[in-house]
Amino acid sequence: MAQLRVVLIKPSKYSVDGSVERFKKGYMPNATLWHIASLTPGRVGKAAIEVITVDEYVWQDLSYLRWLHHDPDVITLLALVGVQSHQFHRALDLAAYARHHGVRHCVIGGPHPMTCDTTSLQGRGVSFALAEAELIWQEILEDAVAGELQPVYGAGRRWADELPNIVINPPSQADLARYGAPVLGLYPVRGCPYRCNFCSVIKISGRQVRNPDIESTLESLRRAKHAGVKIIKFVSDNFNKFPQVRELLRAMIEENIDLPFYCQCDTQIAKDPELVELLGRARCYEMFVGVESFNRKTLKAAGKHHNHPKSYAEIVRLCNIAGIRPHFSNIIGFPEDDEEEIRHHVDVLKTLRPRVVSFYILTPIPGTEQYDDFLATGMIAEKNLDRFDGSCYTWSHPKLPRKQLEDLLYHSYVNYYGFLLKDKNLPDDDLRFATFCRYTAGLRRHPMAGGYDRLKIDSMTDYSALRQQAYDIDYAPLPASLRLSVHDDELNRRADWRIKVHSAPATI
Ligand code: B12
Ligand code: SF4
Numbered sequence: 001m002a003q004l005r006v007v008l009i010k011p012s013k014y015s016v017d018g019s020v021e022r023f024k025k026g027y028m029p030n031a032t033l034w035h036i037a038s039l040t041p042g043r044v045g046k047a048a049i050e051v052i053t054v055d056e057y058v059w060q061d062l063s064y065l066r067w068l069h070h071d072p073d074v075i076t077l078l079a080l081v082g083v084q085s086h087q088f089h090r091a092l093d094l095a096a097y098a099r100h101h102g103v104r105h106c107v108i109g110g111p112h113p114m115t116c117d118t119t120s121l122q123g124r125g126v127s128f129a130l131a132e133a134e135l136i137w138q139e140i141l142e143d144a145v146a147g148e149l150q151p152v153y154g155a156g157r158r159w160a161d162e163l164p165n166i167v168i169n170p171p172s173q174a175d176l177a178r179y180g181a182p183v184l185g186l187y188p189v190r191g192c193p194y195r196c197n198f199c200s201v202i203k204i205s206g207r208q209v210r211n212p213d214i215e216s217t218l219e220s221l222r223r224a225k226h227a228g229v230k231i232i233k234f235v236s237d238n239f240n241k242f243p244q245v246r247e248l249l250r251a252m253i254e255e256n257i258d259l260p261f262y263c264q265c266d267t268q269i270a271k272d273p274e275l276v277e278l279l280g281r282a283r284c285y286e287m288f289v290g291v292e293s294f295n296r297k298t299l300k301a302a303g304k305h306h307n308h309p310k311s312y313a314e315i316v317r318l319c320n321i322a323g324i325r326p327h328f329s330n331i332i333g334f335p336e337d338d339e340e341e342i343r344h345h346v347d348v349l350k351t352l353r354p355r356v357v358s359f360y361i362l363t364p365i366p367g368t369e370q371y372d373d374f375l376a377t378g379m380i381a382e383k384n385l386d387r388f389d390g391s392c393y394t395w396s397h398p399k400l401p402r403k404q405l406e407d408l409l410y411h412s413y414v415n416y417y418g419f420l421l422k423d424k425n426l427p428d429d430d431l432r433f434a435t436f437c438r439y440t441a442g443l444r445r446h447p448m449a450g451g452y453d454r455l456k457i458d459s460m461t462d463y464s465a466l467r468q469q470a471y472d473i474d475y476a477p478l479p480a481s482l483r484l485s486v487h488d489d490e491l492n493r494r495a496d497w498r499i500k501v502h503s504a505p506a507t508i
Contacts, residue, residue, distance in 0.1 A: 002046065002047040002048075002074075002075060002145060003047060003048050003049075003050060003073070003074045003075070004044060004047045004048070004049045004050070004074065004075045004077060004141065004144060004145055005049075005050045005052065005067070005071070005074040005075065005076045005077070006040055006049055006050070006051045006052070006077050006079065006141070007052045007054070007067045007068065007076060007077065007078045007079070008033055008036055008037055008051065008052065008053045008054065008079050008081050009054045009055075009056060009064075009078065009079070009080055009081065009094060010030040010032060010033050010054070010055045010056060010057070010080075010081055010082050011056050011080050011083060011087045011090040011091040011094055012056040012057045012087065012090055013086045013087045013089070013090050013389070013390030014089060014090060014388055014389065014390045014459075014460045015389060015390075016388065016389045017459075018388055018459045018460045018461060019456040019457075019458070019459045019460075020056070020090065020456075020457065020458050020459065020460070021057060021390075021449070021450075021454070022056070022057060022058070022059065022060065022451075022454070022455040022456070022457060023057055023058055023450065023451025023452055023453055023454060023455065024058075024060065024451075024452065024453035024455055025058070025178065025179060025180045025451060025452045025453060026055060026057055026058035026178055026179040026180070026450060026451040026452075027179065027180060027183075027448075027450050027451050027452075028179055028180075028181075028183040028184075028185055028233055029055060029171050029175065029176065029178075029179055029183065029184060029185060030055045030057075030081075030082060030185070031082075031184075031185030031186065031187055031233075031235050032081045032082030032110065033053045033054075033055060033081060033082070034053070034168055034169065034170065034171060034184070034185070035133070035166070035168060035187060036079070036081050036133050036137065037051050037053050037169065038166060038167065038168045038169045039133055039134065039137050039166060040137070040141070041138075041141075044138075044141045044142055044145050045142070045145055047075070047145045049141070050074070052064075052067055053171075053175070054067075055178070056090070056094075057450055057451055058178040058179065058451060060455055060457075061457065062457060062458065065097065068094065068097055068098040068101055068103055069098075069101040069102065069103070070101060070102025070103055075105070075144060075145060076098075076103045076104075076105065077105040077106075077107070077140070077141070077144040078094070078095065078098045078103055078105065078106045078107070079106075079107050079108075079109065079129075079140070080094060080095060080106075080107070080108045080109065080110070081109055081110055081133075082109075082110040082111070083108055083109065083110035083111065083112050083113065084110065084111045084112055085111065085112045085116065085365060085366050085367075085391060085479060086389070086390035086391045087112070087390060088108075088112045088116075088390075088392075088476055088479075089390055089392065089460070089467075089475065089476055090390065091108045091112075092108070092121070092126070092467060092470075092471065092476060093460070093463040093464075093466060093467050095108060095126040095470070096126075096463065096466040096467050096469065096470035096471065097463060097466055099125050099126065099470055100466050100469065100470070104125075104149075105127075105143075105144045105149050106125070106126045106127065106149075107126070107127040107128070107129055107140055107149060107153070108126060108127070108128055108129065109128070109129030109133065110129075111200060111204045111367070112366070112367075112479070113128045113129060113130055114129075114130055114131065114132075114154075114158055114203070114204055114367075114482070115200055115203040115204060115366065115367025115368075115481060115482055116366045116367050116479040116480065116481060116482055117479070117480045117481070117482050118130075118152075120477055121471055121473075121476070122151045122152055123151050124470060124471055124472075125470065126470070127140075127149045127150060127151055127152065127153065128151070128152050128153070129153045129154055130152060130153065130154040130155050130158065130482070131153065131154025131155075131157055131158050131159070132154075132158065132159055132160055134160050134163055134164055134166075135154055135157065135159075135160050136153040136154045139153060140153055156485045156487070157485055157487050157488065158206070158484070158485065158488045159205070159206045159208070159210075159488055159491055160210070161210075161491065162210065163190075163210050163211060163212045164212060165212045165213045165215070165216040166212055166216055167216050167219045167220050167223065168184070168186055168220040168223070168224075169223060170184050170220075170223055170224045170227040170229050171184070171227070172227075173227075173228055176227075176228065176229070180451075180452060181230060181231055182228055182229050182230045182231065183229065183230070183231045183232070183233055184224045184229040184231075184232055184233070185232075185233045185234075185235045186217065186220055186221070186224075186232055186233070186234055186235070187234075187235050187236055188211055188212070188217040188220075188234060188236055188242070188248065189209060189210070189211035189236045189238075189239070189242040189244075189245075190205040190206075190209070190210055190211070190236060190237070191205045191206045191207060191208050191209040191210055191237075191238075191495070192205070192207060192209070192237050192238040192241065192266070193207050193208075193209065193238075193241055193495045194207070194238075194266065194303075194304070194306060195207070195303045196290075196302055196303045196304045197302055197303040197368060197369040197370040197373070198302055198303075198331070198362065198364065198365065198368055198370040199365075199368060200365045200366075200367045200368050201237045202492075203367045203368060203481075203484075204367075205237070206488065206491055206492055206495070207491075207492045207495035208491045208492060208494050208495040209238070209241050209242065209243065209495070211242060211243075211244065214244055214247055214248045214251060217248060218248070218251055218252070218255065218257070221252065221257050221259060222257070224259065225257065225258075225259055229259070230259070230260075231259070231260055231261070231262070231285075232259050232260070232261040232262070233261070233262045234261055234262065234263040234264070235264075236263070236264065237264050238264065238265065238266055239263040239264055239265050239279075240265040240266060240268060240269045240272060240275060241266065245275065246275070246278060249278045249279060249281070249282040250278070250282075252282045252283075253281055253282050257282075257283075258283060259283065260283045260284075260285040261282075261283060261284055261285065262284070262285065262286040262287075262288065263279065263284055263286075263287055263288070264287070264288040264289070264290075265287055265288070265289055266289070266290065266306060266307075267289055267290070267291060267306065267307045267308065267311060267312065267315065268306055269287070269289065269315060269318075270308075270311035270312075270314040270315045270318070271311075273318050276318040276319060276321075276322045276324065277318075277321075277322050279322060279324060280319075280321075280322025280323045280324050281322075284322075284324050285323075285324060285325060286324065286325040286326075286327050286356060287315075287319055287324050287325070287326055287327060288327040288329060289315055289326065289327065289328055289329065290304075290307075290329045291307065291309075291312055291315075291328045291329065291330060292304060292307060292329070292330060292331045292334075293307075293309075293330070293331065293334060293345065294309045294312075294344075294345055294348050295309075295334075295336070295341065296308070296309060297336065298334045298336050298337070301334070301335070301336065302334060302370070303369070312328070312352055313352050315354075316352050316353065316354050319354075325354075325355040325356050325429075325430070326354040326355060326356070327354065327355075327356035327357070327358065328349065328352075328354040328356070328357045328358075329357075329358050329360070330345065330349070330357060330358065330359045330360070330412070331359075331360050331361075331362050332345070332359055332360070332361055332362070332405065332408055332409060332412060333361045333362040333397055333400060333405045333408075334362055335362075335397065335398055337397075337399070337400070338399045338400065339400065339404065339408060342408045342412065343408075345412075346412050346415050346416055349416060350416065350419050353420075355420075355430050356430075356433060357413075357416050357417075358447070358448050359409055359412045359413060360409075360448075361405050361406070361409050362397075363391075363395070364379075364380060364395055366393075366479035366480075366481060367479070367481045367482065368481070371479075371481060372481055374395055375478075375480075379395050379396055379398075380393050380394070380395045380478070381393065381394055381395070381396070382478050383475070388460060388475075392475045392476050392477070392478060392479070393478050393479070406444070409441075409446075410441045410442070410444050413437055413438065413440075413441030413447060414438055414441050414442055417434040417435075417437045417438035417441070418438055420434045421434050421435065421438065436452075
């Protein structure tokens with residue numbers, strides 16, 4: 001009887017110095033790995049399926065590459081999952097490595113191939129998945145067993161109208177031990193009705209909010225608890241636009257699920273004190289909110305019309321009452337920003353005092369409207385090949401050179417957390433996190449990079465010959481955004497209707 005070995009790898013990325021980014025401990029298990037592992041059936045036809053999961057960021061040796069060598073006893077399918085734009089080169093290289101070592105079935109899926117044109121790389125022995133796994137994974141598995149993958153899966157339709165009721169099987173204790181804490185990422189709802197022009201979430205998951213039923217999420221939580229998971233991260237982008245959120249939270253309280261969890265909300269949560277209170281009762285310990293900027297003009301230019309800086313203080317207040325750490329996420333380097341504006345931003349944050357903040361330098365993400373605009377106006381260029389950090393393009397800020405933006409990023413972290421650390425009554429968890437952020441940023445490393453303690457084992461030069469051989473390129477070409485299909489456009493239009501009905505303009 002045939003056996004199919006499915007090797008799921010979440011690829012890392014190349015750092016600026018060319019090394020493969022690896023950590024001694026990861027921040028949290030990658031949610032995509034466990035999501036797709038749980039979507040994989042025990043068998044396809046007569047073939048039994050064995051699933052292997054690898055989060056490359058936390059693998060401290062190269063032993064996993066053995067699964068990328070031909071094994072005559074099994075059919076191997078290598079799936080590079082959750083591939084973001086900055087991980088795309090690494091994904092291409094791992095597929096080239098596997099092809100070189102006799103693995104015939106390789107597929108790359110996730111945000112980058114879903115939102116960017118991969119045509120020039122197609123038909124060279126590596127397949128691309130352009131749609132949600134729920135729509136095409138079964139077909140890929142069947143084709144692997146039948147002997148031949150198609151060059152492309154899911155062209156013409158990125159999103160399912162309805163999601164299956166998938167239950168996530170948690171990582172083993174050995175897998176959980178690779179991370180700073182036993183955390184699991186769950187995705188109980190996806191999509192966001194807004195149109196922020198810098199955000200690729202609406203291109204990856206769409207603007208129509210969709211979810212599996214509540215019972216499947218509850219069952220994922222039960223299994224996680226049973227497996228020793230201590231913290232849940234709901235990686236859904238917009239928990240307060242989840243129509244059944246109250247139902248889920250009440251069920252969690254009633255059943256005493258009792259797992260502390262993190263979630264993400266948009267700033268309109270300021271108008272929903274009752275939901276914040278319910279979140280707190282269900283054991284939400286941290287709420288991530290994309291505040292981005294305090295400048296309303298900047299927010300409008302970014303298409304983030306629903307953010308009203310005057311309402312930010314209310315979010316902090318509501319969270320503090322509910323026992324939730326407000327986490328304000330900030331973007332520095334919007335085209336309108338200059339140094340004074342960014343320094344002023346940190347000063348305003350200090351007056352609001354959210355217990356957690358994160359800063360990101362604006363990076364136009366391929367697939368988004370902002371990327372297309374910047375490309376059209378010449379702000380994005382093919383990368384200088386003497387510098388490499390996983391992406392294959394650079395963009396120039398109209399006012400701030402890259403080095404100055406990076407200085408300001410680390411300065412913002414050090415300055416804000418230095419300010420918090422002056423408080424002698426900081427709760428233990430906040431103290432630990434603030435110390436970590438200030439220390440990491442002091443070393444000019446991004447605290448949200450995905451792990452702790454860097455390890456260097458291998459580098460992009462170890463793989464470049466294979467990349468040349470497989471695709472005849474030194475680097476992936478400058479990405480171009482993929483247009484939405486008629487079907488996906490139609491699904492988004494339904495979101496337009498929803499947003500009008502459910503989201504009145506902010507009054508705060
Ligand atoms: C959680 C998260 C993080 C966590 C990651 C933790 C971890 N260990 O995974 C943290 C906080 C560390 C993080 C950091 C960053 N992140 Co982040 N993050 C997310 C978030 C909110 C959820 C991702 C997730 O888990 N999704 C759940 C899984 C199940 O969904 P999925 O991966 O999309 O998979 C589905 C499909 O893509 C498809 N699919 C995926 N793989 C495959 C494979 C095959 C074969 C098939 C058929 C289908 C398929 O099917 C799946 C199920 O439908 C997304 C936003 C979003 N909603 O996508 C941003 C997002 C992925 N992050 C993003 C970015 C830019 C970053 C940072 C670079 C930010 C920064 N400047 O520092 C860093 C990079 C760090 C790193 N090492 O990767 C961008 C990526 C953009 C892009 N197109 O490349 C996103 C989309 C956010 C955005 N606003 O645009 N992030
Ligand atoms: S509100 Fe957040 S998830 Fe929604 S489009 Fe804007 S940035 Fe993206």
